[in-house]
Amino acid sequence: MNLREQPGPYFGEFGGRFVPESLVEALDELSAEYEKAKVDHQFLDELDRLGRSYIGRPSLLTEVPRFARLAGSVRVFLKREDLNHTGSHKINNVIGQALLTKRIGKSRVIAETGAGQHGVATATAAALFGLDCTIYMGEVDTERQALNVARMKLLGAQVVAVKTGSRTLKDAINDAMRDWVTNVSTTNYIFGTVAGPHPFPAMVRDFQKIIGEEARAQMLAVTGSLPDAVAACVGGGSNAIGIFDAFLDDEPVALFGFEAGGEGIDTPRHAATISKGRPGVLHGARSYLLQDEDGQTIESHSISAGLDYPGVGPEHAWLSDIKRVKYSAITDSAAMNAMKALSQTEGIIPAIESAHALAGVLDLGKTLPAGSNILVCLSGRGDKDMETAGNWFNFLEQK
């Protein structure tokens, strides 16, 4: 069975559309337009052109030997999505969905954001294409990512600080969905990850799979073979599915997803959805989620705002169930140590999200045979995290 190119709405028993009827017409329209666009050469050429001339694709593959020494006797290669315009992989998906918005003929886009990377990417694309833009961001996140709020405003977006529920990413998604239900005739929802109702999980994956397609060719060119292992961090899971997809049917390539273990998965403060959650419905899809016995969503915790989400994309839930990808959790402190390690061995400051994958590799490298090649998705850069890192490592003067 080919694992690639699963069309949705279901991935095994995960996925679907658990949404108010008011959204079905918009989702159908989006699905139909996307099905046409993905075989339309004009659309694909435009996407490719913007990838090269605006995002900065193909992104580099960088070998990091000094960092690799900390991981045993392996070679480690970083897929440098941190070098993309706006500083993360999020822009790949946003440019695709913004082009679709133009095709459908809508004039306004909305998006949710946690760390602010997807919000910044959406505000950027809205500026580029001349679309009105509103970004929903949990109030807690607007405080811990204040600079990204300023970036979005500078780009012309309206930023709504969401004050309901846990005031983080899940509540930002709730409010974005309420906006969409109300304004669906003029507005397209640019969803940031491979979760949500169909067609988002399959469509966002398709816009992100260029990460793995480029990296697969780059690994073959540099090492002459496929990597032995591929690693990525998993919140909703868009960078992970983006780098995994190209390797799903390469059976010898082992795939590893690293979730946010927060203060430890034996404490209540983590965001390790696959490791500790169970199947349920949230934000339009059936997948693993953190919930109590009554099905109420449990608040997640991670030092990284971009992984601080109690759900995960349905394709990941399926890839875990069929054991194609192995998912495990990385604590806040392991991630912060890995962030520092990469910074000080290679001069590359990763986003705290991506540092979870790096921390995973430090353990993984010691379990693999000497000489194994590990490919890691460096999904974003760490500039946005300087306040968090400064406080964590006591680099900042105490106020």
Added chain:
Amino acid sequence: MTPKDKVESVSETLDKLRETGTGALIGYLPIGFPNLSQSIEAAITLAESGISAIEFGIPYSDPVMDGPIIQRAAQASLDAGLKLKQVFEAVSAVKQATEIPVLLMSYWNPILQFGVERFCEQLASVGGSGIITPDLIPDDAAAWIAASNNSGLDRIFLAAPSSTAQRLAMITKQSRGFVYAVSTMGTTGVRSELDQAARELVARLREVGAERICVGLGISTREQVREVLNYADGAIVGSALVAALEADGVSGLRERAMSLVDGIRLG
């Protein structure tokens, strides 16, 4: 007439009211707001005020179809510690005090986690009439359709102004009791004017064969109730009742409910 020992179904209630030339007024309240016993008392108050059926909402952590008033009440109920098993206690208590139908409104995940079949059996055993499912569409509802058939519960799906004729036909076919027509594109809340879209949606539902249609979202005054009952079988009021309960307790709720019931009587 309905025998006293038999639970009157929502369809029977709607049909009876239609025969008398009026229509139904369905009142929504969240279970456990402001606490369990007062929410039971509030529902019984609605029945005493002349409301035709109760829509009891199960509070949920991520209510995407709800506006600020109901979100706030649901969160307060959860914060006060409401558990899912208390839902049956609430329905049972209200059914012991009144004969009008009691429906539940629930987002899908709580029912899914409880076990769809088990939930339906327990709801039926305490006299509940059925469930309104705001985030479950017939396309993904196989388990609910089977379980509601087994337990005889009414299955109320939503229809929206944006739904195609094909979907309206499918929703009508899969619904039992009535079809819930959302009056406007948006979430629950109080609106000063009702959308013309509601009237058009009801007409489109009639065209595809819907026998009983109730309109909800944004209805808050007796004038709006009267207007809706000119073309639909029932009007559903939520946020306006919850706001009255929040501001002035059960006595405020009674006053608001009686004022709304005038909308049926003068219809």
